[in-house]
Amino acid sequence: MSYVSPVYFVLFLPITLLSYQLAPKKFRWGVLLFSSFVFYILISKWQFVFVLLTTLLIYLFGLGISHIDSKSIPKEDEASQNLRELKTQALIKKRHFLKIVIGFVLLILIVLKYSPFISKNVQTIVSSLSFGVEIPIMKFIVPLGISFYSLQAISYCVDIYRGVIQPEKNFLKLCLYLCFFPTIMQGPITRYNDIAPSLYAGNPITMTSLSGGLQRIIWGFFKKIVIADRLNALVSAILDVNHSNFSGSVILFGALIYTIQLYMDFSGIVDICIGTSDIFNIKVPENFRQPFFAKTVTEFWKRWHMTLGAWLKDYVFYPVMLSRHIKSLTKKTRKKFGKNASLIITNAIALFVVWLCNGFWHGAGWNFVLYGMYYFTLITLALIFEPVFIKIKDVLKLDQHPFTLRFIQTVKMSVIIIFGELIFRVESIQKLIMMFKNVIFKFRLSYFVNGLNSVPAFNIVDIAVVLIAVIVVFAVDMLKEKGFDPFQTVITWPTWARWSLTYTFILVIVIFGAYGNGYAPVDIIYAGF
Numbered sequence: 464m465s466y467v468s469p470v471y472f473v474l475f476l477p478i479t480l481l482s483y484q485l486a487p488k489k490f491r492w493g494v495l496l497f498s499s500f501v502f503y504i505l506i507s508k509w510q511f512v513f514v515l516l517t518t519l520l521i522y523l524f525g526l527g528i529s530h531i532d533s534k535s536i537p538k539e540d541e542a543s544q545n546l547r548e549l550k551t552q553a554l555i556k557k558r559h560f561l562k563i564v565i566g567f568v569l570l571i572l573i574v575l576k577y578s579p580f581i582s583k584n585v586q587t588i589v590s591s592l593s594f595g596v597e598i599p600i601m602k603f604i605v606p607l608g609i610s611f612y613s614l615q616a617i618s619y620c621v622d623i624y625r626g627v628i629q630p631e632k633n634f635l636k637l638c639l640y641l642c643f644f645p646t647i648m649q650g651p652i653t654r655y656n657d658i659a660p661s662l663y664a665g666n667p668i669t670m671t672s673l674s675g676g677l678q679r680i681i682w683g684f685f686k687k688i689v690i691a692d693r694l695n696a697l698v699s700a701i702l703d704v705n706h707s708n709f710s711g712s713v714i715l716f717g718a719l720i721y722t723i724q725l726y727m728d729f730s731g732i733v734d735i736c737i738g739t740s741d742i743f744n745i746k747v748p749e750n751f752r753q754p755f756f757a758k759t760v761t762e763f764w765k766r767w768h769m770t771l772g773a774w775l776k777d778y779v780f781y782p783v784m785l786s787r788h789i790k791s792l793t794k795k796t797r798k799k800f801g802k803n804a805s806l807i808i809t810n811a812i813a814l815f816v817v818w819l820c821n822g823f824w825h826g827a828g829w830n831f832v833l834y835g836m837y838y839f840t841l842i843t844l845a846l847i848f849e850p851v852f853i854k855i856k857d858v859l860k861l862d863q864h865p866f867t868l869r870f871i872q873t874v875k876m877s878v879i880i881i882f883g884e885l886i887f888r889v890e891s892i893q894k895l896i897m898m899f900k901n902v903i904f905k906f907r908l909s910y911f912v913n914g915l916n917s918v919p920a921f922n923i924v925d926i927a928v929v930l931i932a933v934i935v936v937f938a939v940d941m942l943k944e945k946g947f948d949p950f951q952t953v954i955t956w957p958t959w960a961r962w963s964l965t966y967t968f969i970l971v972i973v974i975f976g977a978y979g980n981g982y983a984p985v986d987i988i989y990a991g992f
Contacts, residue, residue: 464505465987466648466735467687475502476739483743484668491665495643495743496635502644503607510606513575517568518638521616524564525630525637528623531556561624565617572613575603580827608647610824614774615641619655621778628656636663645739649732649989651750652770658747666744674961675954679738681968682950684976686731690932692977692985693925694724702888711902718885723933725884726754728988729768753940758872760841760879771824775817783813811843818842825887830895834886841879928975 464470479498486494503511531553573581578601586598619640622628631637639662640655641647701709701717709717733750740747750769757763764772783789789809796805822835845852861868889895942949953961977985 464502466732466739467684467987480668480742486665488665488667492636492639492663495662496639499639499642499644499647503642503647507604507607510604513571513606513609514612514642515638517571517612517616518634518641520564520567521619522631522634522637524560524620525623525632527560528557529630531560557624561620564620568613568616568620572609576605576609577823577827578603608642608649611650611652612641612647614652614771614778614824615655618652618774618778622655628659631655631659639663643745645736646747649729649736649987650768650770651733651736651748652774653747658745661745664744668742668744671954672742672744674965675950676738676740676742678950678953678961678965679741680735681738681965681972683731683734683736683738684972685932685968686727686734686936687987688731688972688976690929690936691724691728691731691988693929693975694720694727695977695985697922697925698724698888702885709901710907711905712908714885714898715881715902715906718881718888721888722881722884723929725887725988726751727933727936728985732987732989753944755876755880756940756944757876758869760838760845760876763876763880764838771821775821779820780813780817783816784809789813807843807846810846814839814842828890829892830886830888830890833892833895834883837883837886925977932975 464475475498479494482498483491483494500511503514534549534553582598582600586600589596589598619628619637623630631640640653640659643653643658643662646653698717698721701713702721730751737747737749748770752766752769754763754767757766789812792812793805793809796808800808818835818839819832820835821838822832825831825834856862856868861871885898886895889898939949953964956964
């Protein structure tokens with residue numbers, strides 16, 4: 464079962480909605496918990512124990528922190544000067560406890576997700592040294608959503624340590640926070656203090672929430688089934704076969720349509736997740752904000768997979784920047800190289816850690832590491848050469864020609880994003896290098912049409928349907944970029960107009976959706992991470 468399966472939309476979700484609405488308000492969170500258990504077990508079966516184990520770890524952490532805090536309160540007959548000492552000791556204990564719990568959470572993640580990658584690379588190193596030792600390749604079935612709920616577990620513990628939130632005393636409520644079924648498969652990555660109030664409130668389903676949520680869900684189905692799934696066969700036919708047979712122009716086209724597929728798949732499923740949560744009046748954060756309208760690489764990552772970027776900023780970047788070693792380095796480099804150079808050096812170190820984590824988070828493969836390093840390099844170079852870019856822009860007076868400036872920015876970001884997604888998609892580094900060589904040295908635009916005609920999956924009808932659908936999505940994103948949200952407007956329409964539009968989109972999905980004969984079922988891309 465997945466968010467786009469008939470079982471989910473026809474049986475699971477309606478039964479959950481009905482049960483939730485009929486349940487007393489104080490028990491509604493229990494209905495969500497039970498439904499989340501069912502959802503997870505139907506997909507991952509016994510692997511559900513790892514969610515329970517992670518929940519138990521962070522639950523015990525919360526209780527431990529409460530116990531340490533209670534012990535740090537001085538008794539009435541104790542001298543007031545002991546207060547500082549008690550608080551210092553408590554802080555040290557909490558810091559050690561935090562490191563232990565995060566270590567266990569990461570250990571579970573690393574063992575289950577990265578064991579094959581680690582063992583294969585260890586075997587490669589051992590073989591190159593001619594030790595003659597065989598390292599067994601360890602493989603485990605990766606639990607559903609482990610990359611997502613592990614980050615939520617870590618943020619929960621860190622926020623308790625920082626005093627941002629109070630520990631949850633109810634184990635089952637905490638379990639619901641980690642395995643809430645609309646977000647468990649591929650996010651968005653939630654923070655406890657953001658989602659907890661509405662998650663446990665038991666707010667009733669209203670006609671407004673039902674209508675708005677369903678519209679968001681249908682919009683997600685439109686992006687996923689009509690566009691992403693329809694492009695899948697063509698993407699696979701170009702990027703998964705012998706790349707040496709294709710000219711660089713065909714490979715670049717494959718990278719372009721994969722970029723579209725990934726965005727429509729990921730954002731479409733997120734729309735379904737957010738729409739489902741909206742029906743229950745549970746607020747989860749947005750994960751996309753018109754990413755292809757970004758003017759810089761940094762801005763792109765503030766618009767794409769926003770909850771991952773925000774998590775890495777708050778729980779990796781800032782801790783690294785505020786660490787004792789970086790502060791010491793900042794002082795030394797500032798004296799030797801000046802303030803600006805010092806800032807670039809320390810930022811580059813923190814960004815390196817962030818993008819290494821970003822790459823590994825996405826998957827256990829060198830292509831994902833390269834993907835992270837690709838964006839690390841681009842952002843670091845932008846920091847270094849920012850004064851030069853500003854001078855060039857001033858010399859060319861580009862600020863006086865906004866259309867030209869916007870065109871340059873769009874072309875630049877399109878190239879960067881498309882090449883980035885090609886790195887993301889191709890698992891073999893050797894194959895990736897050959898593809899880049901073909902793009903640079905064998906582009907051969909004249910071979911483009913013939914090259915596409917040689918692809919068995921190429922179908923002009925599919926391209927036409929996708930093109931029209933992409934234009935519709937682009938138009939909606941452009942309106943949002945201009946500050947006009949069509950979904951908020953549709954909610955204010957008369958009932959007959961609102962539901963007429965809803966049924967029109969349902970009809971379009973039924974007619975033009977990529978399912979049934981001639982189409983293989985397509986897994987949710989980010990569910991694999």
